[in-house]
Amino acid sequence: MSQQVFKHPGLNLGPAHGRDNDAAETVMFGFWVFLMSDSILFSMVFATYVTSLNSTAGGPGPHQLYDIKSVFIETLLLLASSFTFGMASLALKYKRSKARLIVWLAVTLVLGVAFLGFELHDFNSMFAKGGIPSRSGFLSAFFDLVPLHGLHVTAACVWLICLVGQIARYGLDTKTKLGIMRLSLFWHFLDIVWIAMFSVVYLAGLA
Amino acid sequence: MLQRPTESNIINGCIATAAASMVVIGAILLVTLLTRYKLWHALWSDWMTSVDHKKIGIMYVTIALVMLVRALIEAALMRGQQAFGLGGGFLSPDHFAQLFSTHGTIMTFFMAMPFLTGIINYVMPLQIGARDVSFPVLNSISLGLTAAGAALVMVSLVIGKFSTGGWFGYPPYTEATFSPGVGPDYWIWALSLASLGSTFTGINFAVTIYKERAPGMNLTRMPLFTWTALCTSVIMIFAMPPLTVATAQLALDRYLGFHFFTNALGGNMMNFANLFWLFGHPEVYILILPAFGVYSEIISTFSGKTLYGYLSLVMATMAIAILSFTVWLHHFFTMGQSANINAVFGIASMLIGIPTGVKIYDWMLTMFRGRVRFTVPMVYSIGFILLFVLGGMTGILLADPTVDYQVHNTVFLVAHFHNVAVPGVLFGMISAYHFWFPKAFGFRLNERWGMLSALCWIFGFMLAFFPLYALGLMGLPRRTVAYAQPSYVPLEWAAFLGALLILVALAALAIQLWVSIKRRNENRVLAGDPWDGRSLEWAVSAPPPEYNFAVIPVVKGRDAFTMSKEDGSAYQRADTYKDIELPKNSAMGPLIGLIGFVLAFGLVWHIWWIVILAFAAAIAAMIIRGFARDTTRIVPAQDVRQQSDRWLNAVAVATAISRADERSPANDGLAQHQANGVVP
Numbered sequence: 001m002s003q004q005v006f007k008h009p010g011l012n013l014g015p016a017h018g019r020d021n022d023a024a025e026t027v028m029f030g031f032w033v034f035l036m037s038d039s040i041l042f043s044m045v046f047a048t049y050v051t052s053l054n055s056t057a058g059g060p061g062p063h064q065l066y067d068i069k070s071v072f073i074e075t076l077l078l079l080a081s082s083f084t085f086g087m088a089s090l091a092l093k094y095k096r097s098k099a100r101l102i103v104w105l106a107v108t109l110v111l112g113v114a115f116l117g118f119e120l121h122d123f124n125s126m127f128a129k130g131g132i133p134s135r136s137g138f139l140s141a142f143f144d145l146v147p148l149h150g151l152h153v154t155a156a157c158v159w160l161i162c163l164v165g166q167i168a169r170y171g172l173d174t175k176t177k178l179g180i181m182r183l184s185l186f187w188h189f190l191d192i193v194w195i196a197m198f199s200v201v202y203l204a205g206l207a
Numbered sequence: 208m209l210q211r212p213t214e215s216n217i218i219n220g221c222i223a224t225a226a227a228s229m230v231v232i233g234a235i236l237l238v239t240l241l242t243r244y245k246l247w248h249a250l251w252s253d254w255m256t257s258v259d260h261k262k263i264g265i266m267y268v269t270i271a272l273v274m275l276v277r278a279l280i281e282a283a284l285m286r287g288q289q290a291f292g293l294g295g296g297f298l299s300p301d302h303f304a305q306l307f308s309t310h311g312t313i314m315t316f317f318m319a320m321p322f323l324t325g326i327i328n329y330v331m332p333l334q335i336g337a338r339d340v341s342f343p344v345l346n347s348i349s350l351g352l353t354a355a356g357a358a359l360v361m362v363s364l365v366i367g368k369f370s371t372g373g374w375f376g377y378p379p380y381t382e383a384t385f386s387p388g389v390g391p392d393y394w395i396w397a398l399s400l401a402s403l404g405s406t407f408t409g410i411n412f413a414v415t416i417y418k419e420r421a422p423g424m425n426l427t428r429m430p431l432f433t434w435t436a437l438c439t440s441v442i443m444i445f446a447m448p449p450l451t452v453a454t455a456q457l458a459l460d461r462y463l464g465f466h467f468f469t470n471a472l473g474g475n476m477m478n479f480a481n482l483f484w485l486f487g488h489p490e491v492y493i494l495i496l497p498a499f500g501v502y503s504e505i506i507s508t509f510s511g512k513t514l515y516g517y518l519s520l521v522m523a524t525m526a527i528a529i530l531s532f533t534v535w536l537h538h539f540f541t542m543g544q545s546a547n548i549n550a551v552f553g554i555a556s557m558l559i560g561i562p563t564g565v566k567i568y569d570w571m572l573t574m575f576r577g578r579v580r581f582t583v584p585m586v587y588s589i590g591f592i593l594l595f596v597l598g599g600m601t602g603i604l605l606a607d608p609t610v611d612y613q614v615h616n617t618v619f620l621v622a623h624f625h626n627v628a629v630p631g632v633l634f635g636m637i638s639a640y641h642f643w644f645p646k647a648f649g650f651r652l653n654e655r656w657g658m659l660s661a662l663c664w665i666f667g668f669m670l671a672f673f674p675l676y677a678l679g680l681m682g683l684p685r686r687t688v689a690y691a692q693p694s695y696v697p698l699e700w701a702a703f704l705g706a707l708l709i710l711v712a713l714a715a716l717a718i719q720l721w722v723s724i725k726r727r728n729e730n731r732v733l734a735g736d737p738w739d740g741r742s743l744e745w746a747v748s749a750p751p752p753e754y755n756f757a758v759i760p761v762v763k764g765r766d767a768f769t770m771s772k773e774d775g776s777a778y779q780r781a782d783t784y785k786d787i788e789l790p791k792n793s794a795m796g797p798l799i800g801l802i803g804f805v806l807a808f809g810l811v812w813h814i815w816w817i818v819i820l821a822f823a824a825a826i827a828a829m830i831i832r833g834f835a836r837d838t839t840r841i842v843p844a845q846d847v848r849q850q851s852d853r854w855l856n857a858v859a860v861a862t863a864i865s866r867a868d869e870r871s872p873a874n875d876g877l878a879q880h881q882a883n884g885v886v887p
Contacts, residue, residue, distance in 0.1 A: 055475060
């Protein structure tokens with residue numbers, strides 16, 4: 001579809017890249033569609049959580065279990081990681097040195113892993129207060145929703161490590177570039193999902 | 208069975224053993240034949256690792272046909288049980304429950320879905336003038352996952368038992384408390400594999416249709432089948448995740464003691480009903496829309512006319528795709544929500560009748576004053592129009608909550624959804640198989656056996672399901688193994704005879720394939736256009752080259768191939784040919800399929816080391832694939848030219864035949880043009 005005017009937004013490889021541009025467009029568009037499907041997955045789990053809010057069955061509820069301070073730190077970590085991934089994308093787009101790209105990616109990874117560490121710590125302290133998934137419908141829904149996001153972040157971290165491996169092996173060829181661009185979409189997407197989680201689960205839960 | 212040798216136990220045991228041995232014997236036979244004729248290498252390198260959309264499509268359809276055989280035998284067995292069901296019958300309630308659970312699961316996920324996915328895979332890229340789908344390896348992975356799910360259902364026949372919870376697996380019945388065995392686990396993981404595959408398929412098809420169309424193939428010039436493929440893909444993208452969530456949450460309940468849908472501790476089974484039908488109702492339209500597309504192509508082709516009301520058909524398709532997400536609650540009108548909510552969903556459900564009606568009128572008007580040829584696909588299409596209208600009517604009845612309260616959970620409902628699913632989906636898929644078979648394999652299917660099969664299908668269907676409407680109104684509950692009302696017996700027997708007639712139809716279909724393969728040389732259609740086709744898939748040889756088009760066609764309007772036949776630009780030699788880049792074969796599809804199967808099997812039987820190993824293998828496979836770089840190969844321009852010339856030379860010596868002779872051996876696949884009586 002080379003004569004089509006509309007291109008994937010934010011890609012801008014430009015017509016000079018010819019066939020590569022078209023191929024990249026298809027890959028990126030496909031990933032957007034995947035993210036749409038994934039967002040349905042999250043919204044279903046959100047819906048389950050919201051309908052289960054009062055199903056505590058006499059067990060502990062949000063006020064006993066949530067630690068807003070820790071969650072706020074997690075939010076900051078994740079927002080910062082989105083920013084650093086943005087810097088990595090800019091380094092890629094403006095063809096800065098490979099070292100700069102990798103440093104930004106590494107910082108992103110560290111922030112992502114730190115986020116996961118805090119989250120695990122949260123779950124641990126919830127467990128200690130008797131907040132285990134098999135305790136009530138509410139806790140089942142909580143431990144379906146929040147760790148689902150955590151699993152996504154874990155997958156994104158593994159993907160990031162693999163991409164750095166691919167850069168080490170092949171340099172910045174088309175496939176690694178497209179990989180970074182897709183991972184960046186994924187990373188920002190998970191950030192948006194986390195904002196929803198922070199608002200719906202933690203802020204609304206403690207309100 | 209040996210411990211408690213009652214008569215019922217012995218009969219049920221014999222049936223179960225016979226079914227299991229059919230699976231085992233079938234597998235052994237297959238392995239023996241493959242070894243005997245040294246076909247393992249060809250199977251692996253020409254088929255299983257192939258990423259050609261055409262071969263993947265054929266493999267999907269093969270899975271669908273195999274599963275169709277099993278599910279139809281089960282259906283006949285159930286009707287047999289009901290015929291003898293006055294005060295008992297020969298099946299135990301548990302055995303009967305397994306039969307209706309597997310029948311529904313297979314027909315939905317492992318017959319209809321693979322069938323339509325296969326047909327779309329084969330036809331859609333050819334119709335839009337593309338070389339392949341956008342993500343060929345992902346396509347192969349989707350196939351692998353679907354095959355793994357189907358294999359899991361087959362294995363459940365031999366090892367352990369399948370679920371007794373129906374194809375929708377409602378908790379709390381399917382919770383560990385009430386169904387402690389492996390049955391629901393088989394159901395959960397088979398569906399999870401299939402739904403993952405379908406999500407990827409939907410993404411792949413949608414992106415293909417958006418991005419890979421030939422120059423000039425605007426959205427409003429796409430053949431209607433491609434339009435329905437697009438809408439179906441969009442529904443898949445949005446409707447499969449709710450199913451994934453529902454099965455995953457049920458799995459968490461069963462494996463880790465969560466409380467999503469349990470009776471106690473805050474579980475709420477209505478969440479399952481909502482999630483499942485938020486998938487389940489759109490699923491109905493995932494199934495029916497491609498069939499609508501098939502009928503549109505067939506009716507237009509065999510009426511020798513362009514499709515009447517193209518734009519209204521497109522609009523109707525999109526309207527159905529959107530409305531499909533607004534009606535899920537009609538599956539549980541009687542579960543206690545307020546009358547207002549029932550009214551909203553009742554009205555939304557009835558609305559779907561409008562675009563469907565538009566389609567029916569469009570098809571009728573396409574036939575009106577056309578030169579209708581009563582070929583096998585056309586007979587299916589006409590049978591479909593008559594029967595589907597009836598099924599739609601009963602659907603409108605059920606969409607009224609007050610009526611629904613009266614007949615819900617009776618076989619009236621069973622009659623209704625079979626009345627739309629069989630003439631709609633199944634007839635559509637079988638007629639698609641007849642329509643595009645010559646394109647895929649280069650020879651036509653036998654007409655006589657096809658006609659016999661079609662008539663047996665149509666009349667067998669009517670005999671099998673019309674009595675169920677009456678039985679439903681008389682109060683026979685669905686899923687019941689036996690009954691105590693003698694007045695049911697004559698109608699049950701009528702339905703049983705209908706089921707037997709459908710088995711005859713199935714046998715005729717098998718004989719047809721065998722006869723057609725034997726006499727394939729009389730029915731070759733190398734030139735590629737046996738039915739005077741209208742869209743681009745008919746513009747290439749039969750079977751098409753692996754790259755589909757030697758030169759990507761330029762599209763000037765709707766019915767692209769008819770236009771080029773009219774202006775004499777069909778069968779043109781190109782001045783220059785270019786090298787064509789194709790994806791290399793990949794083992795990822797069968798590998799991920801195998802890993803998925805092993806993972807699911809380990810989960811069903813709680814063998815944790817297998818689960819961990821398979822999970823690690825899946826991740827490793829994906830990482831290694833990420834590092835793959837050398838993934839394409841080149842077909843040199845010279846080869847393209849040679850193949851193209853060979854085909855065009857064959858076309859040049861073929862005799863163009865009129866439509867009156869299309870069923871004779873003279874049909875080489877070159878159509879005489881109606882308007883001027885000649886071909887270039």
